[in-house]
Amino acid sequence: MAKIKSLADLQKMKADVQNKVDLREKGDAVDKLVQVKVSMATCGIASGAKQIMEFFMDELDKRNIGAVVTQTGCMGYCYAEPTIEVTLPGQEPVVYGYVDQSKADDIIEKYIKNGELVDGIIPQNYETIDDKK
Amino acid sequence: MKDISLHILDIAQNSISAKASVIAINITDSINQNIYSVEIIDNGKGIPSEMMPTITDPWTTSRITRKVGLGIPLFKQNAELTGGHFSIESEVGIGTQLKATFIKDNIDCLPQGDIQGVLLMLVFSNTEIDFSYTFTTDKGEYTFDTNEIKQVLEGVSILQPEIKKYLKEMLAENIKELY
Numbered sequence: 001m002a003k004i005k006s007l008a009d010l011q012k013m014k015a016d017v018q019n020k021v022d023l024r025e026k027g028d029a030v031d032k033l034v035q036v037k038v039s040m041a042t043c044g045i046a047s048g049a050k051q052i053m054e055f056f057m058d059e060l061d062k063r064n065i066g067a068v069v070t071q072t073g074c075m076g077y078c079y080a081e082p083t084i085e086v087t088l089p090g091q092e093p094v095v096y097g098y099v100d101q102s103k104a105d106d107i108i109e110k111y112i113k114n115g116e117l118v119d120g121i122i123p124q125n126y127e128t129i130d131d132k133k
Numbered sequence: 134m135k136d137i138s139l140h141i142l143d144i145a146q147n148s149i150s151a152k153a154s155v156i157a158i159n160i161t162d163s164i165n166q167n168i169y170s171v172e173i174i175d176n177g178k179g180i181p182s183e184m185m186p187t188i189t190d191p192w193t194t195s196r197i198t199r200k201v202g203l204g205i206p207l208f209k210q211n212a213e214l215t216g217g218h219f220s221i222e223s224e225v226g227i228g229t230q231l232k233a234t235f236i237k238d239n240i241d242c243l244p245q246g247d248i249q250g251v252l253l254m255l256v257f258s259n260t261e262i263d264f265s266y267t268f269t270t271d272k273g274e275y276t277f278d279t280n281e282i283k284q285v286l287e288g289v290s291i292l293q294p295e296i297k298k299y300l301k302e303m304l305a306e307n308i309k310e311l312y
């Protein structure tokens with residue numbers, strides 16, 4: 001039987017990863033990362049926010065985009081869940097509503113990669129969603 | 134909510150909103166005892182005692198964006214529908230402890246859903262929080278503790294794709310051993 005993965009093996013693996021990371025991280029200062037916040041209150045979760053969050057986490061990695069994906073409480077747009085807030089480096093946050101997988105894909109390809117706006121923006125009064133609740 | 138994992142995600146968001154730095158989630162899945170129970174313990178800011186008597190009532194919320202809070206009432210309702218229990222205790226400045234027990238063979242018992250996916254999502258989207266997950270079944274027990282993991286990693290980010298993949302497999306394999 002194959003041996004089960006444990007913390008001891010994680011330790012061995014760490015050194016390898018460490019070397020790769022040093023290379024990769026040169027271009028990855030935190031203020032250069034894209035930030036994606038997914039609204040994860042009851043209303044968001046009930047409308048599929050978990051899948052959207054997973055999609056962003058997996059796809060941004062796969063497409064090699066330096067990004068931080070986090071979850072946040074309610075943004076107050078229950079009617080438009082799932083909602084997400086995207087902040088490109090050095091820019092104001094933009095909130096998108098009714099984000100399904102195909103919209104999420106558009107947001108990555110058009111907005112995050114090229115800065116083109118995508119439909120479905122919810123106008124915001126420039127406070128970030130963490131300040132609300 | 135269509136499964137228990139989504140309730141966990143929802144209740145954990147309450148702990149995150151309450152600025153918890155440590156969140157423990159203990160899951161017991163026992164065929165012998167016929168229960169599936171979820172306990173969520175945080176060290177967040179706690180719930181004011183005047184809110185506690187009505188905390189499981191949908192009109193109780195501190196949110197300002199909507200007048201009802203649904204997370205706790207829905208979790209309680211779904212546990213009790215199976216003939217199970219629900220309890221919540223909280224102390225301001227100390228934290229909150231909540232437990233829902235589902236009766237497994239009841240027709241209203243929700244499926245567990247993508248528990249592993251949800252638990253990892255919490256870890257990867259809240260890297261500053263320490264999560265400790267304990268799984269107990271009739272066959273044994275396993276604990277996945279991000280504080281221990283971070284010590285092993287010695288500063289290498291838990292978000293490195295190779296590490297994420299490893300942790301996902303580690304969690305899956307160890308849980309599989311319990312069944």
Ligand SMILES: Nc1ncnc2c1ncn2[C@@H]1O[C@H](COP(=O)(O)OP(=O)(O)OP(=O)(O)O)[C@@H](O)[C@H]1O
Pocket residue numbers: 041042043074143147148151175177178179180188193194195196201202203204205206229
């Ligand atoms: N772990 C916790 N720590 C501190 N306060 C909490 C915690 N869990 C819940 N509360 C308080 O109880 C209230 C009700 O929680 P509940 O999850 O039922 O609804 P909500 O979070 O307000 O809204 P919803 O879950 O519908 O998005 C919250 O607004 C918050 O004030």
Ligand SMILES: [Mg+2]
Pocket residue numbers: 041042143144146147202203204205
């Ligand atoms: Mg809630």
